[in-house]
Amino acid sequence: MGSECADPIVTADLYDAYHEHLQVCELQFRSFGRIDSFCGPCATLATFEDHGPVLEALQKEGNGQVLVVDGGGSLRVGILGDKLAAIGADNGWVGVIVVGAIRDSRGIDHLNIGIKALGATARRTWSIGAGRHSAPLQFGSVAVRPGHWVYADPDCVLISSGPRDVREKPRSQATGC
Numbered sequence: 001m002g003s004e005c006a007d008p009i010v011t012a013d014l015y016d017a018y019h020e021h022l023q024v025c026e027l028q029f030r031s032f033g034r035i036d037s038f039c040g041p042c043a044t045l046a047t048f049e050d051h052g053p054v055l056e057a058l059q060k061e062g063n064g065q066v067l068v069v070d071g072g073g074s075l076r077v078g079i080l081g082d083k084l085a086a087i088g089a090d091n092g093w094v095g096v097i098v099v100g101a102i103r104d105s106r107g108i109d110h111l112n113i114g115i116k117a118l119g120a121t122a123r124r125t126w127s128i129g130a131g132r133h134s135a136p137l138q139f140g141s142v143a144v145r146p147g148h149w150v151y152a153d154p155d156c157v158l159i160s161s162g163p164r165d166v167r168e169k170p171r172s173q174a175t176g177c
Contacts, residue, residue, distance in 0.1 A: 027157070040066045044137050
């Protein structure tokens with residue numbers, strides 16, 4: 001994880017400081033894992049109800065990246081579980097955003113990684129298919145490209161075209177809430 005992300009992320013403060021440069025995801029994610037705020041450049045993946053492409057991505061060196069997975073919003077099948085999340089943590093991924101469901105949430109909550117997902121289920125994938133790695137993604141009113149920066153905390157997921165100084169405080173608090 002780079003120095004930009006060494007401190008806890010507060011998406012509200014980041015938004016106040018850089019609102020002209022940030023996209024705010026309108027999806028309401030749940031937080032899992034021991035890391036509740038994280039940021040980094042992203043790798044992207046599109047897959048539907050299939051954990052195989054997620055495993056393939058997390059087996060690569062993460063180097064402080066966030067994997068953003070567009071699972072089509074499906075809550076029927078978990079495409080990330082505790083075993084895959086552990087592989088990601090071991091390989092240097094700081095977080096995973098899943099536009100869909102995960103499984104084994106209790107196991108994930110003990111891992112040193114941040115996970116955001118729409119929900120959880122017990123159902124898993126039984127067939128392995130292909131995903132689209134490095135795909136441009138669109139969900140929750142944001143457009144995500146490989147290399148964009150992701151900033152996440154329990155409140156929100158923000159997308160930026162480049163890194164932002166998370167230590168910078170908002171310029172004016174006079175009109176804030």
